[in-house]
Structures are given as structure tokens and as C-alpha cells.
């Protein structure tokens with residue numbers, strides 16, 4: 001383990017997360033870990049110095065949970081990806097980012113259903129669920145997880161799966177990152193890396209209300225092979241995504257969009273082409289909720305005047321075919337997720353309040369929201385009591401904590 005202090009040349013490079021509004025959080029030290037034994041040593045160092053400790057994967061947490069004034073565990077060197085092709089099993093180190101996961105698995109003709117941000121960390125994404133373009137076909141990223149290796153707060157190493165420490169394995173699939181221990185690697189059953197069509201349908205912003213109305217009655221019920229997200233910004237409204245078959249724009253065709261289709265793209269190329277739409281380096285405040293019913297026209301009109309970006313993600317499909325108690329991820333009946341994003345925090349809050357009246361009240365654990373009051377129900381629904389008990393079992397001293405963690409703040 002390398003211990004990096006504030007005077008080290010790498011200190012500022014390593015400590016800064018993806019969201020620049022958290023740049024000023026300065027850890028007492030950064031432990032660079034390149035093996036499971038390094039993680040054990042780092043946790044021992046945190047115990048002996050009484051420093052709070054938090055693991056950092058891709059550093060994309062909206063609530064800065066991988067930043068600390070204590071000991072930050074930098075896991076970026078644990079980024080090995082190995083594939084066992086006959087069983088389609090992929091073992092991925094905790095420091096891997098999504099773009100390298102897609103590239104690494106594609107060499108074997110494989111992929112996993114996962115998110116779009118190329119520098120999002122695989123562990124943070126998986127522990128909170130994992131929504132992506134293949135999700136309506138294959139489920140959440142965590143639904144493909146078959147095993148995980150975790151260093152617990154006391155330094156014990158647990159490899160959990162459906163048979164071994166099955167309760168921890170259950171909890172890791174959707175409760176959110178940083179709750180039970182430090183994951184050092186994940187094993188997934190991969191799926192074939194498809195050639196697919198990437199589509200972007202674009203309209204001037206004045207058409208936003210009619211596009212949203214048509215989208216919400218179509219995208220959540222579309223065939224599993226089609227994932228169409230919708231984004232409205234200050235200039236335009238865009239429906240974009242991927243399909244594994246021939247692209248059919250459904251009711252959106254009658255709204256005369258400008259259509260940009262790229263067919264027969266390899267999966268890594270398709271993902272890369274969408275990071276133009278979803279840039280990875282915006283300054284953002286973000287609030288979101290899940291919805292089971294469409295937004296009425298007057299709510300849509302108010303949202304469009306609230307002054308922030310609206311991002312709609314379709315749910316349904318394979319996401320919703322898994323029982324709510326099969327994994328810790330509690331949101332298996334939702335039709336879509338609506339994120340309000342922007343650099344003006346008040347506009348984001350205003351926009352969220354307008355939509356909140358129509359939302360299910362459920363919130364995606366990977367889009368944490370410090371404003372939430374009843375966060376246990378919002379993030380974990382009916383799975384919360386079991387998760388709280390498992391937190392007491394696997395992290396009895398509440399070493400891994402943050403304001404909305406299962407063991408509560410300290």
C-alpha cells in the first residue's frame with residue numbers, strides 16, 4: 001500500500017472526484033491499494049489512526065460519498081479484467097471503469113448490461129443497481145453478478161455468492177456503495193456483445209411537451225431490445241439510445257424528428273458514440289425519482305419552465321421481471337426514472353418538487369439525494385429492515401458510514 005499525503009505530487013490528481021463541486025474535500029491521506037492485502041493494510045491503518053475511511057471507485061457519487069477528510073482508499077490500480085470464455089464469466093477488479101470493461105469483454109465477444117458514463121466505476125455502479133442500454137433486455141448490472149470479494153472492516157476477506165455468505169451477496173446487489181466493506185473484485189455472467197443500432201431523434205425545444213407525452217406512453221413498454229432515453233435541455237429535445245433489432249420509433253415518428261441512425265455498431269463503439277450525448281464532465285446538481293404513472297400535461301408544462309435539464313430513463317422490461325426481495329434493489333415496478341440536473345441547485349429542487357407529486361417516492365440508490373427525509377423507504381423500500389440487520393452483522397462497528405448509510409451517521 002502506498003500512503004499519499006497532501007504534499008505528494010499525486011495527491012490532487014487522486015483525490016478529486018468526477019464532480020468538480022466536491023473538489024475542495026481534502027482527505028488526511030490517500031491509500032493507494034493494488035491488492036486485497038493492501039486494502040486489509042489500509043483498513044488496519046485507518047483503525048490505528050482512528051481516521052474515517054471510504055473507498056473510491058470511479059468517483060462519480062452525486063453525494064460525494066467517496067470523498068472524505070479521513071482516509072480515502074484509491075482502488076484504481078485494481079483494474080484487472082479476466083474472462084473465462086466457456087462459462088462467459090468475467091472477473092473485474094474494483095478499480096475498473098466502464099469503458100475499459102466494455103473494451104476488455106468485447107475482445108471475447110462479451111459484455112455486461114451497464115451504464116453509459118465511460119469513467120463511471122464498475123463497483124459503485126453495480127452495488128447500487130446499474131441502469132444501461134441493455135438493462136431492459138438483461139436487467140440491472142447487479143442482476144448479472146454471481147460473486148464478489150469483500151474486505152470487511154475488521155480485515156476479514158469474504159468471497160460471497162449464492163451459497164457462501166448469501167445474505168451479503170443479496171445485500172451487495174442494490175443497496176448502494178460503501179455500506180458493508182471494500183469490494184476488491186466482482187464476477188459477472190456476461191452476455192453476447194451485440195452489434196446494434198444507435199439512434200438519436202432531435203427536435204427543437206418547443207416540441208418538448210408533445211415528445212415527453214408520446215415517450216412516456218411508449219418507451220417503458222417498448223420491446224426489451226429497445227432502450228430509448230429522453231433528454232430536454234435549453235435548446236432541444238432528444239430521444240436517443242440503442243436497439244438490437246430494426247429501429248422502430250413508434251408514435252415518435254408522427255412528430256417529425258430529425259433522425260440520426262448508425263447501424264451495425266460494435267457495442268463499445270455504440271457506447272462511445274453516446275458519450276457525446278451524455279458528457280462525463282458537467283458540473284451537476286441532480287435530483288431524481290421513479291414514476292409508475294405518466295406525468296399529466298400541466299405538470300409537463302411546469303417542468304419545462306423550471307429551468308433545468310430533464311433526463312428520462314425507461315424502466316420496465318427485464319428490470320421488472322425480478323421479484324422485489326430477490327436482490328437488495330427494491331425498485332422492480334417502476335416505469336421510468338426522471339432526473340432533474342443542472343448547475344443551479346434551486347432550479348433542480350424546484351423542478352423535482354413539481355414532478356414529485358406524481359412520483360412513486362422511490363429513489364435510485366445510485367442517484368443519492370441528501371435532501372431526502374424518509375431516505376430508507378425511498379432507496380430501499382421493503383428491503384430496508386433486512387438491510388439494516390445485515391449492516392449490523394457485517395459492519396457492527398459502523399466503520400463504513402455516511403449521512404444516509406444503513407448504520408446511520410456517527
Ligand SMILES: Cc1cc2nc3c(=O)[nH]c(=O)nc-3n(C[C@H](O)[C@H](O)[C@H](O)COP(=O)(O)OP(=O)(O)OC[C@H]3O[C@@H](n4cnc5c(N)ncnc54)[C@H](O)[C@@H]3O)c2cc1C
Nearest residue numbers: 057058059060061065066115116117121124131177178183
Ligand atoms: C456522468 C455520470 C454518468 C452516470 N451514468 C450512469 C449510468 O449510465 N447508469 C447508472 O446506473 N448510473 C450512472 N451514474 C450514477 C453512478 O452509477 C453512481 O454515481 C455510482 O455510484 C458511481 O460509481 P463510482 O465508482 O464511479 O463512484 P464512487 O464515488 O467512487 O463510488 C460510489 C459509492 O460506492 C462506494 N464504493 C466505490 N468503490 C467501492 C468498493 N470497491 N467497495 C465498496 N464501496 C465502494 C463509494 O464509497 C461510494 O459510496 C452516472 C453518474 C455520473 C456522474
